[in-house]
Amino acid sequence: MTHLEKLEALSVHILREAYREFKSLVMLWSIGKDSTVLLWLTRKAFLGHVPFPLLHIDTGYKIPEMIEYRDKFAKAWHLNMLVGENSSALGSHQTFPDGKLNRIECCKALKSEALKHTLSGEWPRKRFDHNLGDYIIDQNVEAFTGVIVGVRADEEGSRSKERYFSPRDKQNDWDIGDQPPELWHQFKTDFAPGTHIRVHPLLDWTELDIWEYIAKENIPIIPLYFNRGDGKRYRSLGCYPCTKPVDSTATDIRGIVEELKTGKFVNIAERAGRDQDKEDGGGLETLRREGYM
């Protein structure tokens, strides 16, 4: 087996394990390349089907093309698509772009809080109705106990220590010092009432692996990742006030792979364009302990 085939097999195994063990399962889809690969791997695991809902947390500041892309594939692939948001923070303009919060606080409000309450079912979820072709308020308010997330170990220090199956307590807290053992394809799939599990099928993938896999499988990725004539492309997608495109000549997947392998990004951290990581020594770790993905 090739390197990519091995990565794919383990991810598929983890997805199947999650589907078998958790009745109330959801996958987070940020529209970015990693979670889109995750979605593709789900179709691999279930032979073309996606047997659980996908959840997108809309901060209201996503690049508009991301929303178009999301709805296009929700239709094409018959996805059970859910959308959640922090409507009170957005409604009362308590955000970083409004000048009311710093970047970290804004991430916490629009992403962590929105995610937490959407997962628990306390805040309304919008579901894409395939007959109407539009979003309606979902009647199901059951809490999700298993959440599949596309984080990668190479992204950042605290992520390199994650488990494939990572428990969170009632407060969504991650106890880094006391994580469950995982060995021989056996994961923590038993959990006490009130706790839930984050599942990380992409943990062993690097940014380069992701792009090489996208190329191999010909996965339709959002074009924001490519230079479309202005000499700029996004390397990592987020909210437009906090995510800057990088200078690049890569107009297609092959160009990106070249850039990562031998070109200008060979030694530049992927999240270098994300401003919230730089705010304190362990910015992302602080956010992750509190539930950020």
Added chain:
Amino acid sequence: MNVVVVGHVDHGKSTIIGRLLADTHSIPDGKLEQVKATCTRNAKPFEYAFLLDALKDEQAQGITIDTARSFFKTEKRRYIIIDAPGHIEFLKNMITGASRADAAFIVIDAKEGIQENSRRHGYIMSMLGINQVAVIVNKMDLVGYNEQKFNEIAREYSEFLGRLNLRPVSFIPISAINGVNIGARSTDIAWHKGPTVLEQFDAFELKDSRTSLPFRLPVQDIYKFTEAGDDRRIFAGTISSGTAKVGDEIVFLPSGKTSSIKSIESFNTTEKKKASTGEATGFTLTKQVYVKQGELMVKASDPMPLVGARFRANIFWMGKAPLIREKRYTIKLNATRSSLKLVNIINVIDASDLSSEKNKQQVDRHDVAECILETLRPVAFDLVKDIKFTGRFVIIDNYEIAGAGIILEKVADQDSTLHDYVRDREFSWESGTISPAERAAIYGHGAKFVVFTGDETTTKDIIATELEKQLIHSSFKTYYLRMSNVIRGLDSDIKYGPEEREEHIRRLGELARILTDSGQIFITSVTNVDDYDIKTLQLLNSPHEILVVNIGENKFNSLVPDLNLEAGAKAGAAVEAVFSLLRQKKVLLDFQI
């Protein structure tokens, strides 16, 4: 290739990796500066270990708490380096890291020499089945790059590993802090002719002998996405060893059901005729068989795995509470789970010095023990010496993976725990002066436990209700008990889930024992039962007898129900059939009807 770095706390694992990454330019440009800047801000001298010990707690305490993955590549291949913590508190993290490895470096401090965890980690490598091990003797600068000191450590540690049947591929003297023998050689250790750390990475072999082994597929799940208009019934799982092709005859164990491979299913690939070790794949079969997830799918032409409920195993215990005999655990073995009991502890080994203790009554945290374990129902497995991938398991205690083990031998299980228990119970059962025969004579009929099985809950209920009515109207002492009443009453203290199922079955069996002993015809209906559940009920109800009436598709493996009714059977005809069976079994005598 996955390579783990283990060893005693403070012997320099993270520093070695940090240095290796820095020297080979494997660190993203931002990161080194970022960590250095954080050090300056906090007035701490920079250390290479900080690159890996990125978590706040770790930098504060200067130790690695959890395993971290780092990515690194040479001309030859890509590596994931797993940095495992050396502190005893975090042994389960070390095991997590090491279990993913194809090869291992064990780090020993030249000045401190071999320590408790140097040995314990060596033991764990052997148990995890990692047989490519290289030993790094670090901090050679602290012993003046002395060759004799290095040789002493190498000799002593080789001797220790030899007792575990592990032969290290190399011993490498280094100084991580000075970058000696990591990526480049140094005149300080001109006497060392073996590889550097970097050279050793490429010298490890990525052996995969698994494809030549017998075919084993733990059935992870069975998919049928009917609502999405897909009629394929797909047996999904990851092949743990061997190869299978379209057309191969296959057997599922422990059920023993057979079929053959019709197709190999995949998404976004060309049509596949063959699948091999490591692939997460799916099969459809030519003949439909009823098989539960968790069974082991094997090829009929291959050597068969073993099937049994008792085995001898080496286990490593990580649980906060000790492993004891009085408690029920859950075993996860391949894709199956089952209730598990510790039958006997043969030997407890202290992994730090290999001394053993024979008379220990429990297995404590960080102990390694040889013991006899028993699953509630038979499971399929291989011995670790034959096929290690299907011969190892984990034990769950209180939601946590608390133990890991490897199977050494199957043990005869005729005299299982349940048999012992029923024998003891019957031996001391105190009856009144009325014998069962006398009771039957007075009541005018015998006692019986009638169990309805099959998927059709409503049909079962209608038939059972009608049967009770007709038996009572014919003056037979009869009682129909709905399982829902048991769950809300007698069983209200236990949850309703797969893990608690055994306890529900046990209580039902005990209840049946009492009611049949009172001379009644006791009727109930259960769903989703298999051969073992019925055998358990039968055993618990003994010395009285059980009558199994199955409605709809017969999903038993080898058990033959006393009566099979077709799906949607009419109550009148069904009751008539049960009556005639009861007459046949002499529970009801002809003249009484």
